[in-house]
Amino acid sequence: MIAVVATLWLGVTGQLGLYIHPRYYVFTMIMAGLAVVLIVGAFAAVPGSDEHDEHEHPSPFERPRRRLLTISGAVVALGVVVAAAMVLLIVPPTTLTSAAVEQRSLNGSSNTLSNAGTGVSASTDTSTYTVKDWAALIRQGAGADDLAGKTATLTGFVTPDSDDPDNVFYVARFVITCCAVDAQPVGVAVYDPGWSGTYKADSWVSVVGSFEANPSVLSTATTVIQPDSVTAVVQPAEPYVY
DSSP states (O other): OHHHHHHHHHHHTTOGGGTBOGGGHHHHHHHHHHHHHHHHHHHHHSOOHHHHHHHHOOOTTHHHHHHHHHHHHHHHHHHHHHHHHHHHHHSOOOOOOHHHHHHHOTTOOHHHHHHHTTTOOTTSOOTTOOHHHHHHHHHTTOOTTTTTTOEEEEEEEEEEOSSOTTTEEEEEEEEOSSBGGGOEEEEEEEEOTTGGGTOOTTOEEEEEEEEEEOOOSSOOOSEEEEEEEEEEOOOOSSOSBO
């Protein structure tokens, strides 16, 4: 029941996208609605204590005791549901962060970037390319020479380069295929020495710049964006890419 209430609440408040792919919104809400009907029907189908009383001839004290237990159980169940709803209100759902990046390996899913790379090419119009598209292009082997003259405008959250966190960060997003459980992080390296003095990890930024060979001798990223500008932005309504 708690899961059903939480699902419906997330759907009504427009936050279901923090957990599942948009293609599953309608299906999930329909199934949650059916679950409510089934749960209510199950409670309604439970025989009342009075039906047993007629055959068992309980003592004068037994019937009030059974009623009290039934009421107590209902109060406890209601309290659990209300508590769950309050938790959702007090601790609202949030997107995955750089902590999840460390656990899932940035650009480490070959399947995610292979699928994203379909139709992606440095020779085509790249003006609408997302973080996922640029990351796929670089994974395919496109280097600074291949991307010369290309300007990228990328929006994502900041996650430090684990090899050279002082000079390089990644502008990253999570790619969702089905739900947040299978989300995979993708990102493009940005060479910006001293960036942490201005931007915090997990903050959202818009980066505009061109590509070049990575000047860092510590970072394993071969190609980076040399930013013309890095601007703090509000997290978009749909923080994931698909």
